[in-house]
Amino acid sequence: MSAPAAPLRIGNASGFYGDRFDAVREMLTGGELDVLTGDYLAELTMLILGRDRLKDPAAGYARTFLRQLEDCLGLAHERGVRIVTNAGGLNPAGLAAAVRKLAERLGIPVRVAHVEGDDLTAEHPGSLAAHAYLGGFGITACLREGADVVVTGRVTDAALVTGPAAAHFGWGPTDHDRLAGAVVAGHVLECGTQATGGNYAFFRDGDVRRPGFPLAELHEDGSCVITKHDGTGGFVDVGTVTAQLLYETGGARYAGPDVTARLDTVRLGRQGPDRVRIEGVRGEAPPPTLKVGLNKLGGFRNEVVFVLTGLDVEDKAALVREQMTDALAKSPPAQVRWELARTDRSDADTEETASALLRLVVRDPDQQTVGRALSGAAIELALASYPGFHVVAPPGKGAPYGVFEAVHVPQAAVAHAAVLDDGRRIPVPGAPDTRVLDDVPDPVLPDPLPPGPTRRAPLGRVAGARSGDKGGNANVGVWARTDDAWRWLAHELTADRFRELMPESAPLTVVRHVLPNLRALNFVVEGILGEGVASQARFDPQAKALGEWLRSRHLDIPESLL
Template sequence: MRALRIGNASGFYGDRFDAMREMLTGGELDVLTGDYLAELTMLILGRDRLKDPGAGYARTFLRQLEECLGLAHERGVRIVANAGGLNPAGLAVAVGELAERLAIPVRVAHVEGDDLTARHPGSLAAHAYLGGFGIAACLREGADVVITGRVTDAALVTGPAAAHFGWRPHDYDRLAGAVVAGHVLECGTQATGGNYAYFQDGDVRHPGFPLAELHEDGTAVITKHPGTGGLVDIGTVTAQLLYETSGGRYAGPDVTARLDTIRLTQDGPDRVRVDGVRGEPPPPTLKVGLNRLGGFRNEVTFVLTGLDIDAKAALVREQMAAALGKVAEVRWDLVRTDRPDAPTEETASALLRLVVRDPDQEAVGRALSGAAVELALASYPGFHVLAPPGKASPYGVFEGVYVPHGAVDHVAVLHDGRRVPVAPAHETAVLDDVPEPVPPEPLPPGPTRRAPLGLVAGARSGDKGGNANVGVWARTEEAWRWLAHELTTGRFQQLIPESRELTVTRHTLPDLRALNFVVEGILGEGVAAQHRFDPQAKALGEWLRSRHLDIPEALL
């Protein structure tokens, strides 16, 4: 059976608008997917739905289809997207109306069952992560467009693959291969040179979106349309495989994929073969993402210029103390961007950032604003702020909980209105830790030089709720032999000081020459809570790469 060509045209709500057209016109495709959802997106859509019960889906997807639905129909490309968000039925109706208005004869189906908000009082949105068999049911019955709500990102690939190849729920190795391909595709151009540690290896000014040539046995080739920007090599694929994962087992509702079995091979220019992936039964529960309003936040950044930076910071903190006395959470961060004898005022200045949170909107609203503004003529010399503090804004909190598979009514709603129940997983297995693999032979002793880790290792980092993961990989076997022994959990905590009081777990993936660190609680209550300067830990890996260690000169 020929390979199934599955492309991606969106990695998040707000991704490149023209990507759908680029993918439909740039080369051959069978299925085009789009991932529009993230933990923060679900909160945003939940707030939209509070204002308008008919909202709750990604409106840009509908605008993209207005331009591209005819193209997809002409080329025989099916479209599968989780743009339905909190309201997949509403988006399916809107797509059907659009098709009718454009006189394009397409069949639109959608997937329901993920919405558990009614079972979780106090939540703004509570949605289970569904698998791909609801999508597969829609496609098997002839759907041209399938709209979902909260499915796993990889389900956008496992569903079309299961439908095309006739896979069944017990085909774990095949499904695991599709999960890995789906995980590589889900973030769009992150697989083709975007956000890549070695971005200077190729022209990434306008990277093309990725696609997978998926085979019946679950193997895949990751590539992109000819002539598009960016690059696809073992490094770009490795980076995306490590993104927002942890150990050797990558659990999902259809299958648990063994990341420690993946083999990557360069299969020609901009082509990486992915094979060897093994699969196991899924865990007995489904993850449910709970989003709720956590309270209100506000912030102001004071600019401190020239001499006596620490003393100026201490003065303004003392002056603000009375106004902040009853606020639930107060955080001060002094960012020393200043330098001695600076040639510009900007480079002579440091930033003192104040962030406050409280259940009471007034406590962090006008009260904070008034106290900060009143210091304008009564504080340190050179007093000014980046912007006046505004009104308090609500912030969200994300929490992951778990329910049995049978607690969710997974349903494929076909284009003709028929409702097809999707059976829960027939076999499950409790996740166990993968045994720590035998480390490689260490490098022989030799001279070292103090240098940044990033000279010999790449990294990519991201968020899962309040936790962050940092994947680090070596590009050569020699660098791996050093990295596996040098970058211990203790060394990681030494290099990333804010992790020292937190639980950090290291996972080893020898076939990828990679280490993956999970830092628990570093993001507080999730991205919507904006707990730290980099609330999604997007740059945590790049900070780690900039830290200096004693590196063998042979690697430099």
Template structure:
């Protein structure tokens, strides 16, 4: 926060604190303390930086309010009072629908940016929200500054795209980037967007900060956690297939041409609930006969678990070992056992007793990475939908006035965009077996139970090859975990990109820890490591 406030010019500083998993964590916090439920890390940052922001006239907009935006707004006012700063604090509420869903730990509608805009238009210096879309932190200030209304769909869509690029911080300036060797990413600077009245923007960063902003880093973030060409939100549906990006100068990328459509008639609601209890143990199998050692301990544990069987039992053997290894660690494989059950005692007894009792009576070299505990609760995330009018979206101004925010009046049912024409394929020529990542970048992430993998080409010729080669069926071949799941491919020619949505690969969401990489953050890098027959001309 200090770096952004002191590193260069800024009108509005935004902060996105809410992932799906964060909402579950804040919900558990609220169970223990009804006054909790917001991101306390924001307050710690603000204590150091509120004076700088006030001095420089920078307004702050954040969703750190989480489950209790009014509580965080009060805490910010108290902080400003202690610091002797005349700061006007407003907040947005209406997203909390938990009472409507019995058994839910947290149920929150994704609100748009017009509540934020109302607070800013009435003079707020700090605006705190609960669950809004990540991009709303940018569309709200843009609508307030330029005077946009709910039907300015193209302009709003441009701001949504800018907000989507900014929402994950340094992922737009070289962080987590497939081609990270293109620049110095040891300490990437945070991105900023220069927004224009027509909805276009320039993505850049403060002078002298690390990392880099180029068409590749912006493309990667545009593809992150999206699906088809229509990127739906509560204010507008942005057409990602209309986005055009070009390099304007060092660390300057212009984003333009974004078209917008009326938002869908329903608001998304993120529903978090406790799914049960989870426990795990990782057996270390060293040296020879790894498969036979794994079979022995699995049989022994099966007998032990039969006395009080958990609802779900999962085994995974990870072959990290290598022959004639120079260290014991590289001579060892990992056998992970995960159990789940609604009853904490079942998952506790299942592992803590059975696994430890095998210590002197199982395979040679028996040991585990850590002794199993009592079991921990895990969460389940799902999407539900409500009409716009079912939510009481309200801007609570710094002087206490409550301003209702009108629901969207123009809406349109979301439909898939037909696949656009593909480029001409490359002419036949010699090929070489090589990793996909030599000619394509990728970025992946989670959306509830689904994962998306965005793949883009760096040159026109690579795009001509990629568009024809990487079909949904070829994706399934390269990613065996997806072979029995629906995989949908979306084509975005302006970005020279393909976006794959793998349905159900994450089970019941990140908090359920269904797989080794529960948020699919590295799924794209796994895909890039897979080998295909690639034209030598591209290599």
């Protein structure tokens, strides 16, 4: 029998386009690595890159990555660290060519490959960008052929880990459990410092002023240890890993193009300071279809925020609303939305805390309708409306906004390919076996806590949460830190109770998923984000703080937990 392959150390240096610039150098100099990944893409990023490409057909990739490589490509080459990134965005071939040109100028002998086949824009007329979420085996093919740098377009975030793992360990497409373990590791790494204390409900548990970026020590059986370089900020514990596992997921089946990972099989355990072991992950054949993200321009939007100070806030809001409605009637926008945020306090000792904010947002296919009309109507009220009239900022001329839609296509509809440094193309076939997704039976809940005295307190005193966006839906993952808290949470926080605590979700479909191994509940709120983040349908368009709002709501909590 051959000896098992050495663990693969995969680090991440970017969770989004605009993340910490110095992270690439920090990860390369902070400790041992085999592979360094960078995740630059999100639904909103694809729209931004699509607009870049409209201005310049040679654009469409994350320019920041190229500047980071200029600083660190030599360092990666010296240390033998391979780099895998989705920074290619809408133009992976263009970024790969730019990296080769950079390497030649710097005198660094590296082989650069890229992955393509995700671009389906031509098949979806009217879309600014339409891209399928590819799996990791295109990356695998590039690495097996000796690539030092692999650039992709739209792949799943976890593919940046499954691809290198399959190349290193020799996995094939039917190694479902191993691939599922890598998917879970990739999902923990993909958002960078969110795994090391960033944006964490219990942030006071450690020093998170400058969290280090995470890495996974991945083993041949698909298990891994999540950690970070010694001496870097932040912290890794079961809670930080749980929070990231719940981020932007749904039920027990976490589907992807390579494998469907069963999140209800994940087991976490502390292995030491800043070390959390993930094991037990089971996988199933992936779905027969691939998700395609359609990004379109939805029209133009404009907004103005009126400041209402002191007494009679509701009456002041009613007055200016009536005035603006009359003024806009001459050329009414297609959509008009008002929101009054009662940020004011009675008998406040500062003017700011004595003020409420009334936000007016308008949308229309015509820029002039949302621009000149809104600006004129708002400014003309400067001396003719409620006492103390002023606005946060004058309205502009209106800006374009995007909408996001997810559709699905058969795996065979995508020409997934690895393009090597010498120009050779290697076709990447779809999954050899697939499985249509179906619901997982509801797990058995723990026994409820015995009756006892309760106290009114915020949910966040006994539970953590993390929330995010998937198209027009939001997810809110909630987890308990102790077994007793889980026994209470599993029975108390039903979908109906969630709607009570989150009135905004009351008219919407709310689906609750139970993940006992993580002592967690995952709520999917359908349609709360309208047509996606780029449409900016609500105050918090990506639902980033929806979980913290939930944690601030008060319930009758057993005193034994407090």
